[in-house]
Amino acid sequence: MHLNKLTGLWAALGLLALSACTSAPENAAPDARYFTTNDFESVVGWETEGLSITDEHAHSGRLAVRVNKDREYGHTYDRALSQLSPRAIPAIEAEGWVYLAGPGSTGALVVQVVQGSGADFKVLYSQQLNLTDRVKDYGSWQQVQWKAPLTANLPADAHLRFFLWRNNATEPLYLDDIRLRIAE
Numbered sequence: 001m002h003l004n005k006l007t008g009l010w011a012a013l014g015l016l017a018l019s020a021c022t023s024a025p026e027n028a029a030p031d032a033r034y035f036t037t038n039d040f041e042s043v044v045g046w047e048t049e050g051l052s053i054t055d056e057h058a059h060s061g062r063l064a065v066r067v068n069k070d071r072e073y074g075h076t077y078d079r080a081l082s083q084l085s086p087r088a089i090p091a092i093e094a095e096g097w098v099y100l101a102g103p104g105s106t107g108a109l110v111v112q113v114v115q116g117s118g119a120d121f122k123v124l125y126s127q128q129l130n131l132t133d134r135v136k137d138y139g140s141w142q143q144v145q146w147k148a149p150l151t152a153n154l155p156a157d158a159h160l161r162f163f164l165w166r167n168n169a170t171e172p173l174y175l176d177d178i179r180l181r182i183a184e
Contacts, residue, residue, distance in 0.1 A: 052065045052066050052067055052071050052073070052074040052075050052164070056172075056174070058174075058176055059097040059099070059141045059176035059177050060176060060177055061176075063176075064099070064174045064175060064176035065164050065174060065175040065176070066172055066173070066174050067107055067164050067165065067166040067169065067172065067173060068166065068169070068171075068172035068173075069166075069169075069170070071166065072165070072166045073163050073164070073165055073166070074163050074164030074165070074175060075163070075164075076161055076162065076163040077160070077161065077162040077163070077178075077180065078159050078160070078161050079159060079160055080156070080157055080158070080159050080160075081113070081154060081155070081156050081157070081158055081159070081160055082156035082157060084160065084182065085182055088152065088153075088154070089150050089154075089160075089182050090149065090150060090182075090183065090184055091147050091148060091149040091150055091182070091183040091184070092111050092147070092148045092150065092160065092162070092180060092181070092182065092183065093145070093146070093147045093148075093180070093181050093182075093183035094109060094111070094129075094144075094145070094146045094147075094148070094162065094178065094179070094180050095143070095144070095145045095146075095178070095179045095180075095181075096109075096143070096144055096175055096176065096177055096178035096179065097141045097142065097143055097144070097175070097176045097177045097178075098131055098135060098141070098142055098144050098173060098174065098175055098176075099139075099140065099141050099142070099173065099174040099176075100131060100132070100135050100138050100139075100142075100171070100173050101138065101139065101171040101172050101173065102138045102139070102171045103132070103138065103171075104169060104170035104171035105131070105132070105138070105169050105171045105172065105173040106130070106131075106132055106167055106168055106169045106170070107131055107164060107165055107166050107167045107169045107173040108128040108129055108130045108131060108164075108165045108167045109128065109129045109131065109144070109146060109162070109163075109164060109165075109175070110126065110127070110128045110129075110161070110162065110163055110164075110165050111125075111126070111127050111128075111148040111150075111160070111161070111162055112125060112126045112127075112160075112161040112162075113125040113126075113150065113151075113154050113158050113159065113160055113161070114158060114159050114161060115155065115157075115158045115159075117159075124151075124154060124155075124158055125150060125151050125154065127148045127149075128165065128167070129144070129146045129148075130167070131144065131173065134146075141176070147183050162178075162180055
């Protein structure tokens with residue numbers, strides 16, 4: 001009888017352990033379709049001084065990227081094309097949240113492919129999404145989705161860059177919860 005109670009206890013503990021392993025939404029694995037996601041919470045402490053990270057507005061958490069009259073470019077994603085895919089990349093799809101303070105928030109999301117580094121880089125491809133073309137509500141977070149087709153025959157060692165650009169904005173704008181993926 002004592003052995004049966006002990007076996008029952010172990011079975012109950014096993015079920016409890018298994019139930020703890022089920023994936024709750026906050027513990028869900030990242031979506032494999034996206035090669036990067038960023039809510040900008042994890043960049044704190046990673047040499048962010050002088051970068052565009054702010055706690056003024058955030059869609060989730062407490063941090064987001066900001067550009068304004070003092071900051072031309074936001075925190076930039078930069079990675080070699082060969083590190084993203086062994087094949088040519090037909091397009092990049094971006095999905096994120098933007099906050100435009102007002103009609104003077106004329107910034108843009110930018111996808112670039114560049115060759116070289118430092119001051120000697122050469123832009124091989126560049127496309128921008130002017131945010132005021134998509135976002136008509138100011139003072140609140142709006143979701144933005146954008147597909148940027150890439151040109152053919154880009155060198156594998158060229159780098160993909162994605163960033164928020166001020167683009168002569170007279171009012172601040174913010175980016176948060178960005179996700180990038182390879183699109184067909």
